Amino acid sequence: MTLFFLIGIFALAPPTAVRAYDTPDDGGGAVTIEWQLSPDDAQLDKYEIYRSEDGVDYEKVGFIGAGRSRYEDETEDGKNYFYKIVALMNTMRIFSQPSQPVMSSAQWINRKKLNIFVALFIFGTFILYFTYYARRGKEFFIRKIAGLQAIDDAVGRATEMGKPILYCPGIGYIEEIATIASLNILGEVAKKCAQYDTKLINPHLDPIVFTVAREIVKESYTKVGRPDAFDPESVYYITDLQFAYAAAVDGIMVRERPATNFLIGWFRAESLILAETGASTGAVQIAGTDQVSQLPFFVTACDYTLIGEELYAASAYISKEPLLLGAIKGEDWGKLIIGVVLIAASLIGLLTKFPVLNLFR
Amino acid sequence: MNISSDPWIWISALLSLAIFSFLYRDNPFYKFAEHIFVGVANGWAVTFYWHNILVPSLFDPLFRQGQILYIIPFIIGMLYLTRFIPRVSWLVRIPIGIYMGYYVGVSIPATIQALIIKQAQGTILTPENFQTWHAGNMGIVWSVILFIGVLCTLSYFYFSKEHRGILGTASRIGIIFVMIGFGAAFGYTVMARISLLIGRLQFLLGPWLGIIQ
Amino acid sequence: MKRTIPLFLVFIFGIMGIIPFIIPNPIVQGTDEFVRNNLLKILAAFALILGLGSLLKVHMDKIRRRRQNWGYSWVLIISFIITSIIGLFGGVAGTGILPTTIGSFSFDVWTIYFNVEVPLGSTMFALLAFFMASAAYRAFRARSTEATLLLASAFIVMLGVLPLGERISPHLPSFAQWIMEVPNVAGQRGILLGVALGALATALKIILGIERSWLGGGGE
């Protein structure tokens, strides 16, 4: 038994087929070494990597655990290197045959990332193409969106009941796409309010959004010929603190009992507080945000909810702003391409042996 | 019961209670506590911006070691201040433009790869993807459900056509997937919020009142 | 000029952000790293001025015009100044020129963080548990097919994540896990792809100077 065990040790086989090559798609300064595991891999502690510049004197440059057969070494570009791999068990070291000489260099293009640039080119072309045409006045069709059609009824209902309308744009800054989308919809709601002579309440958290919103509302009143009906006090700034703002809006809901609450824009945790209070006052609620984690509360507690991209589309639809419409159209084509690519790639993946997933790394 | 005698523990406990008082209604204690929160958070930020960033990365090299080139980022950075000087406020667009340009630029390839290409890769029907579920033969079924779900959800967000016919059916199936996802998010959010309440009560019952360990 | 220079900078730095993704050459990578570590990092630090500046401006305005609840703005400003002084002059390790202990009572910036900031922040979100409970009772109704589906999946997940679900049936947690991994991923991924395309469109428009709302006001 002991003898057998000793033979086992002395016969410790070295790793074989050591291959060193310049690491592809990198900025130079690295060589990859690959080898076949030693047949005794299971008993080994680790492998050590030895390097030489002249093929004679080898020095240790690194180590790697047993069972692994690939190592990347840091090198100087333009120099020749030879590699040997050592199987190590306790203090026993068995050297492999040396590799062929190898030299590292920098590449100009990372071929692994080419797929990104192909995709960028395709999506970019569509988006820019439609944006360009939209600016030149071409009109695009966008389907009707349920929440938007409810706006008319909502304003009408408020007028009949003689109650105000609350429009809450959320807590986002002006850079958020959702906030911009919300301001577009606000403009349209304000027009309806001006026509029906319904009181509008529009409280804000961010001073800049507030300034922009006041301009928009004023303009809407002017556009429908009722500049006299615009009440500057209807658009106002409350505070820049999240929960203080939520508390204030809650207060409005309970005191003023608006017939309709619009909760459209960029929301975080306060979405639940607002939607719940609104629901308990019996108001019709129209909500919309692109914050996925807040959407469940809106969907359960509100009558209509604009989900994610629907909010952007709604703002494009209602404002007829060419830049927005063009982008929505371009994105639609993007979705179509994704759908077609998914189906085509699946057919290739199922019917042929072509490694289609590698194209999507 | 072993009520704490540490004044700081008392301060934290009273501040916590001030916030909890919001449950009854908005009140002065709550407002007081919320304003302190914002003030202290910004004071903390100023402290670390100064000690960890501005001094070692800018002022030391510029003023102590005399690396004069650091004057460039210093001047560009100071342009942020012009935001509050109406006549030259447009200058603030220079640092914003530089920072935002880079930020937006790097996001483009990153978005395409991580959010589009890789997500597509996980959806494609191939024998390799069937294995990722570790569900044996059911893997095929899960992959097919996922595939159909993704296509249908995409069609719900397709705005260029009315949702009638096949597109109508697909988008109705899509919204089912979306709602199941929202339901899951809802269920998990319940856990999240209660966990935070538990954390707070553990503090009040523990270090403050000394009722629990 | 007030628009051209910023738009030009956005374009140049936007391209500088994209290029290093595909060109691994050390000249490109080295320049990229240099710009990041020596310019952008310092700009990111100065950006605090914007946030802090507007915050203080809003509250000074509030005090000056005696708006509703202006007294609390003093609370905010004073607590900001005190914390800043302790932090800046007391140092983060308590080694600054300002002493941060009196006898056994210490008031360094860490103590303030752990005893003021942490309890306030975590209690604020703990409140939401209560709102969730009252919302569960008053607002979460199966008023439409969609809401019904949502509630059903929420029920399964809520039970499935608890040890209790395991006792009801060992299949319940697995089912909840399946919901997360299959239908949930399908729905989320559909939304995600759309949002990614939207973000891509916005990013392209900003770099190319088509989308200019970030310029804000301030003249042509």
Add this chain to the structure above:
Amino acid sequence: MKIIEILTKIDRRIIYLILLIAVIVPLLFPSPEKVRVMPPVEKFYYAIDKIPEEKALIVDFDYAPQTAPELDPMGFAILRHAFKKRIKVLVLSLYVQPLGLARNALTQVVAEFNSAAQTNADSIIYGRDYVFLGWQVGPILAMLSMGESITNFYKVDYYGNKTDTLPLMKQIKNYNNVGLLASLSGSDIPKYWVMYAQNRFGLKVGAGVTAVSASEFYPYLQTGQFSGLMIGMRGAAEYEEMIEKNLNIKSRKKASESLPALTYAHLVMIIFIVIGNIGYFIKRRKK
């Protein structure tokens, strides 16, 4: 019918009180509960466990005090796991608010190990076994720069030492020497690690997130972009379970202790949803 009338008009203060009782009572009699470990957490555990000895683990603490009760137990459990297995650890925060919580977790866990250590080799020593890189401004800048060189971006560590003088940082130069990055966050940070560090430099990322964003993150687990996913208090409890079972780490199981309270509170929620809906349907039928 009287009962239904009452049940449909419960005052919200009563609801709050019932919830409070449902949480407090189980907390008074703490008894850690066992949970079944689900695949996402199991993956996370093995992703850390299998980090080879020449590589390091980066733990990114990026949660503010607002979500600390959910994410703190995760940070503690991961650090305990890594130190027990003698995995090299780098700790950092990309935002300034979480920095305090990162330092707190690190000092507590290190003290725990060092108080039990007998020899220098047993101890967890700063600069040899772990480094606290602290916080530098610009989250995305950090993610990108560390792919080239960690010490060029983090020129000094949290304590003000020059990072290139620390022995550990001589071995850990960039992401090539990092086995896994564990990102604990209350927001989208794990996604950004994937977008910037993983896409460009091939870094493996594991995510510990609050339960609020759980459903948003699952798509990244299925594609393998996340090497593991830990969700909320339940995920933390599963991880505590894993390290106790496999590594015999006997320490305070904060998340597991909270499970009974979590259970009762969930039941309260479910009951209220059911009562609310019963009332709603009866009312609707009457109309």
